[in-house]
Amino acid sequence: MRLVVARCQVDYAGRLTAHLPMATRVLMIKADGSVLVHSDGGSYKPLNWMSPPCTLREGVDDEGRREWTVTSPKTDDTLRITLEEVLHEAVHDLGVDPGLVKDGVEKHLQELLAEHPATLAEGLSLVRREFPTAIGPVDLMCRDAAGVSVAVEIKRRGEIDGVEQLTRYLQLLNRDPALTRRGPVQGIFAAQEIKPQARVLATDRGIACAVVDYDALRGLDDPTSRLF
Structure with a gap:
């Protein structure tokens, strides 16, 4: 340069x-x-x-x-x-740049939530990450305490498009008898921040919303340091 x-x-x-x-x-x-x-x-x-x-x-x-x-x-x-x-x-010869490594992107959130699925809902356990479907992989496929299948879509910022994406997955997954033996496949829309419009749409479609605390998942949040 x-x-x-x-x-x-x-x-x-x-x-x-x-x-x-x-x-x-x-x-x-x-x-x-x-x-x-x-x-x-x-x-x-x-x-x-x-x-x-x-x-x-x-x-x-x-x-x-x-x-x-x-x-x-x-x-x-x-x-x-x-x-x-x-x-x-x-x-100055700056050499070859290794590129930007982002912290807190969807991949990292997915990895952490796969390790701690119960932070999304009590009794939730992981079945598989990147669960394959004909229209793309579901971020996390889980089961709740009653054995009901739960599809989790993870975004850094939760907007309407993410809810629409999860809706399409649920429509397809609910055609699979192997996944619906204990009842219809449920959905959880997880993000660090969920826009009000996305939350309204998700609630209207029976999809649960979960706000993810990225630092807490990484063990960086110390509850003893809080005032409230």
Whole structure:
């Protein structure tokens, strides 16, 4: 990655035109060919940029100032950066990025709930994770204390789409005599947060809702430290 801190002016021409007057900014040229112009505000979003693939040509303008011309081979878009003063310039090889590892995603919730199914409902026990169906796997297939089959759909954030998904699974599972010997297959919609509309829809369809405390499942929640 090439990083340049400079007083610069930026002009973009393409589907629209945009102009950034002369000011101190950070210019980033990444190994993938992208070029980004950042200010000291605006969080992570650049003021202007060119997505890869693109070509950067360096030269000088009519006044003898350094000028970068960034063009895209796919479009007629052009980003022209005029550098009045370079305050810092460096090149760093960042190597291969291993990618973002998210904590608390649905897979982790599924693993933890598979180990502790009784946190969803008293007497619940695991039959199988990723229970196969013709329309996709059910996150957890369980049995309650009476031996009734219970399908569990797990989301990080519970919304209406998740309830619809579990509804389709239940319609299919309830056609299987092996699963309905002790009664119709029941459903539990589990999430760290369940939207009010999703809860209303689930309740209307006879689906139980369970809000999951991720830290408690991991053993990080200490009840003795609570005031209430």
